[in-house]
Amino acid sequence: xxxxxxxxxxxxxxxxxxxxxxxxxxxxxxxxxxxxxxxxxxxxxxxxxxxxxxxxxxxxxxxxxxxxxxxxxxxxxxxxxxxxxxxxxxxxxxxxxxxxxxxxxxxxxxxxxxxxxxxxxxxxxxxxxxxxxxxxxxxxxxxxxxxxxxxxxxxx
Amino acid sequence: xxxxxxxxxxxxxxxxxxxxxxxxxxxxxxxxxxxxxxxxxxxxxxxxxxxxxxxxxxxxxxxxxxxxxxxxxxxxxxxxxxxxxxxxxxxxxxxxxxxxxxxxxxxxxxxxxxxxxxxxxxxxxxxxxxxxxxxxxxxxxxxxxxxxxxxxxxxxxxxxxxxxxxxxxxxxxxxxxxxxxxxxxxxxxxxxxxxxxxxxxxxxxxxxxxxxxxxxxxxxxxxxxxxxxxxxxxxxxxxxxxxxxxxxxxxxxxxxxxxxxxxxxxxxxxxxxxxxxxxxxxxxxxxxxxxxxxxxxxxxxxxxxxxxxxxxxxxxxxxxxxxxxxxxxxxxxxxxxxxxxxxxxxxxxxxxxxxxxxxxxxxxxxxxxxxxxxxxxxxxxxxxxxxxxxxxxxxxxxxxxxxxxxxxxxxxxxxxxxxxxxxxxxxxxxxxxxxxxxxxxxxxxxxxxxxxxxxxxxxxxxxxxxxxxxxxxxxxxxxxxxxxxxxxxxxxxxxxxxxxxxxxxxxxxxxxxxxxxxxxxxxxxxxxxxxxxxxxxxxxxxxxxxxxxxxxxxxxxxxxxxxxxxxxxxxxxxxxxxxxxxxxxxxxxxxxxxxxxxxxxxxxxxxxxxxxxxxxxxxxxxxxxxxxxxxxxxxxxxxxxxxxxxxxxxxxxxxxxxxxxxxxxxxxxxxxxxxxxxxxxxxxxxxxxxxxxxxxxxxxxxxxxxxxxxxxxxxxxxxxxx
Numbered sequence: 001x002x003x004x005x006x007x008x009x010x011x012x013x014x015x016x017x018x019x020x021x022x023x024x025x026x027x028x029x030x031x032x033x034x035x036x037x038x039x040x041x042x043x044x045x046x047x048x049x050x051x052x053x054x055x056x057x058x059x060x061x062x063x064x065x066x067x068x069x070x071x072x073x074x075x076x077x078x079x080x081x082x083x084x085x086x087x088x089x090x091x092x093x094x095x096x097x098x099x100x101x102x103x104x105x106x107x108x109x110x111x112x113x114x115x116x117x118x119x120x121x122x123x124x125x126x127x128x129x130x131x132x133x134x135x136x137x138x139x140x141x142x143x144x145x146x147x148x149x150x151x152x153x154x155x156x
Numbered sequence: 157x158x159x160x161x162x163x164x165x166x167x168x169x170x171x172x173x174x175x176x177x178x179x180x181x182x183x184x185x186x187x188x189x190x191x192x193x194x195x196x197x198x199x200x201x202x203x204x205x206x207x208x209x210x211x212x213x214x215x216x217x218x219x220x221x222x223x224x225x226x227x228x229x230x231x232x233x234x235x236x237x238x239x240x241x242x243x244x245x246x247x248x249x250x251x252x253x254x255x256x257x258x259x260x261x262x263x264x265x266x267x268x269x270x271x272x273x274x275x276x277x278x279x280x281x282x283x284x285x286x287x288x289x290x291x292x293x294x295x296x297x298x299x300x301x302x303x304x305x306x307x308x309x310x311x312x313x314x315x316x317x318x319x320x321x322x323x324x325x326x327x328x329x330x331x332x333x334x335x336x337x338x339x340x341x342x343x344x345x346x347x348x349x350x351x352x353x354x355x356x357x358x359x360x361x362x363x364x365x366x367x368x369x370x371x372x373x374x375x376x377x378x379x380x381x382x383x384x385x386x387x388x389x390x391x392x393x394x395x396x397x398x399x400x401x402x403x404x405x406x407x408x409x410x411x412x413x414x415x416x417x418x419x420x421x422x423x424x425x426x427x428x429x430x431x432x433x434x435x436x437x438x439x440x441x442x443x444x445x446x447x448x449x450x451x452x453x454x455x456x457x458x459x460x461x462x463x464x465x466x467x468x469x470x471x472x473x474x475x476x477x478x479x480x481x482x483x484x485x486x487x488x489x490x491x492x493x494x495x496x497x498x499x500x501x502x503x504x505x506x507x508x509x510x511x512x513x514x515x516x517x518x519x520x521x522x523x524x525x526x527x528x529x530x531x532x533x534x535x536x537x538x539x540x541x542x543x544x545x546x547x548x549x550x551x552x553x554x555x556x557x558x559x560x561x562x563x564x565x566x567x568x569x570x571x572x573x574x575x576x577x578x579x580x581x582x583x584x585x586x587x588x589x590x591x592x593x594x595x596x597x598x599x600x601x602x603x604x605x606x607x608x609x610x611x612x613x614x615x616x617x618x619x620x621x622x623x624x625x626x627x628x629x630x631x632x633x634x635x636x637x638x639x640x641x642x643x644x645x646x647x648x649x650x651x652x653x654x655x656x657x658x659x660x661x662x663x664x665x666x667x668x669x670x671x672x673x674x675x676x677x678x679x680x681x682x683x684x685x686x687x688x689x690x691x692x693x694x695x696x697x698x699x700x701x702x703x704x705x706x707x708x709x710x711x712x713x714x715x716x717x718x719x720x721x722x723x724x725x726x727x728x729x730x731x732x733x734x735x736x737x738x739x740x741x742x743x744x745x746x747x748x749x750x751x752x753x754x755x756x757x758x759x760x761x762x763x764x765x766x767x768x769x770x771x772x773x774x775x776x777x778x779x780x781x782x783x784x785x786x787x788x789x790x791x792x793x794x795x796x797x798x799x800x801x802x803x804x805x806x807x808x809x810x811x812x813x814x815x816x817x818x819x820x821x822x823x824x825x826x827x828x829x830x831x832x833x834x835x836x837x838x839x840x841x842x843x844x845x846x847x848x849x850x851x852x853x854x855x856x857x858x859x860x861x862x863x864x865x866x867x868x869x870x871x872x873x874x875x876x877x878x
């Protein structure tokens with residue numbers, strides 16, 4: 001049974017036709033809307049590569065049924081900022097060259113941006129805790145921490 | 157012969173628009189370089205970007221040697237139709253070998269262009285200089301741009317291996333921290349990973365891997381799949397089972413709905429007896445890889461013998477993005493878009509598997525998630541190729557998390573035995589080590605494609621004769637020393653190389669055992685290394701580390717008595733005995749009540765000769781450290797008698813942010829030396845640095861990687877009297 005689901009994605013109203021309402025949001029964003037900032041990493045909400053913002057909060061899109069976020073405001077990495085108008089967290093990641101393969105970086109940026117939106121002047125330990133559920137296998141963590149600290153100063 | 161083809165493209169060049177008749181010879185300038193009518197330069201690199209920044213570094217090398225601005229350089233990577241075969245992107249050879257091939261190609265081209273300018277201007281070549289793609293006379297006057305010099309008369313030449321290279325004192329690009337060219341797109345979500353690659357009319361596939369490693373498929377039933385909108389069909393080829401759908405979610409749903417019946421297979425060893433299994437595995441042959449003096453005589457000279465055994469766990473590459481490939485089989489020709497580290501090797505492997513001529517297989521590299529060696533990329537690509545041929549339509553196959561954790565070729569388990577003899581003066585009179593590791597992949601360096609195994613298709617033979625495995629052994633001058641490797645015919649799971657393969661295990665044993673001797677003879681760990689090292693660059697690295705870490709001789713402070721014990725350990729290596737020097741100090745905290753090890757800080761001093769990009773190098777060293785702390789204290793593949801059971805990040809945990817150490821780095825730059833590899837050397841030092849620090853903290857040795865709490869508690873308990 002095809003369902004119609006309305007969403008706001010990166011500030012634009014979209015209407016999705018989905019065959020399976022239990023399909024995770026990730027596939028609607030990637031395969032139907034052609035966005036690919038977020039990625040499939042585990043499908044289990046264990047790694048964070050799929051993270052998007054749901055009303056400004058970090059959400060693992062790989063496990064959230066698209067029907068459960070109907071009418072919601074979703075922002076993806078593409079909507080957070082652009083090369084012309086980067087979000088402070090994105091700018092800080094570039095300034096610190098905080099990526100290796102970059103597959104996890106979407107999650108790192110989206111998680112950090114959501115965290116810094118509500119936590120001003122965090123300590124490094126607070127940032128480490130905020131990112132504890134985001135995995136990186138290249139070992140880019142020390143740069144990511146520097147980047148988030150840098151963004152935190154800008155956003156304070 | 158090098159041809160300067162006229163090409164036109166932006167930074168994100170589309171391989172499909174590239175000339176099909178260009179040279180791919182690694183002996184010709186035109187294999188690697190083209191300069192178009194606007195002076196835009198394209199570099200065709202057989203080595204690829206695996207997340208290490210190597211392709212930015214190669215662009216720097218090329219721009220520097222060609223004397224063009226860096227932003228004029230476009231990089232094409234790992235395309236069997238366009239790039240020379242420079243060997244797989246592995247073994248920390250991307251800059252050292254691949255980059256230097258391109259440096260020589262660029263130097264040949266620059267020298268030829270200067271000569272052309274000299275001929276045209278009727279001046280001596282040495283009065284001319286090249287800058288930003290323009291040749292100018294030092295005395296002023298006429299200028300000629302590269303496109304003007306190339307004109308209609310294409311340069312066609314062999315690479316001159318002795319081409320005069322630019323003097324490093326004139327470098328303006330190499331040696332600087334140029335930002336990585338791929339990072340902005342990755343930060344803004346516009347980067348095209350292979351997982352994002354699309355073709356018109358592309359279908360989506362998922363594989364259903366066997367229940368046991370060598371289970372056979374008895375039957376399957378896809379009745380339930382047919383109710384899924386978008387489901388197309390199942391594909392079965394032997395034991396390779398896949399589902400195909402018009403969209404990704406339908407393919408995933410179908411892969412869960414299909415009912416497959418697999419034969420029972422229980423051929424794996426008992427996990428708790430893994431190292432006994434390794435030790436008792438059939439040996440193909442024993443090989444002495446390092447020898448000095450006479451160890452038997454040395455053991456007679458000594459007064460006491462020390463011995464220890466070390467184990468290194470089976471590990472997965474653990475790429476954050478599961479492997480993915482897009483394949484298209486049309487008119488007897490296969491094209492794959494693959495994150496493989498080895499496009500050219502994969503071309504031959506795929507051709508063999510599908511009984512095609514290699515020229516009818518094109519492998520185009522598209523970046524995937526970091527792989528750290530041969531992860532599932534090639535296997536996933538092989539499965540996509542079989543599925544594409546079966547369905548006759550382009551298909552994208554992405555592995556699910558359990559496929560990557562369960563089916564990527566593993567870093568195999570390794571066992572090491574050490575014996576040493578010490579005389580009355582505390583001198584080491586003999587040192588012997590034995591290493592038990594599988595011949596494949598380390599000696600017969602081949603990994604069979606998974607699809608060929610599952611589908612019963614032809615497999616490319618592994619190298620008939622074994623290749624020499626160089627570089628293992630100790631970096632110290634001991635009078636009587638012998639390393640024997642016992643090449644095993646078998647290892648429990650299909651295996652491949654993970655970052656610093658063999659060297660990580662060997663250095664772990666060497667450097668921990670050396671510390672055991674230091675402790676037994678009351679010598680400071682720094683002193684025992686300095687005492688036995690006869691290499692001035694190595695000694696400089698150690699002395700700079702001593703200062704960086706503010707090392708104080710062991711025993712200068714009492715051991716912490718309470719639950720929390722702090723300690724530090726030092727290790728040293730000359731990678732593969734012939735290149736990059738690294739020394740490391742690790743500071744750890746051990747919780748005696750929980751057995752938990754936390755690595756707080758890691759100091760690294762690093763000498764790889766000429767540094768191409770200091771920030772890129774730091775990024776690599778940080779990555780080596782953090783990733784290998786994870787491998788040292790956390791990571792271990794678990795399995796039952798049939799298959800891998802650590803199939804996700806819950807059952808195969810890795811290091812997370814709260815436990816990531818601080819990393820302090822001191823780089824030694826030697827601009828006039830060759831640039832050696834940096835992707836692996838630091839990795840090899842981390843396990844022993846941690847083990848030695850744990851001893852410093854607690855007085856006990858952890859000898860089995862990973863050093864999980866249960867092991868730490870067990871050795872602490874053993875050490876308590878009574």
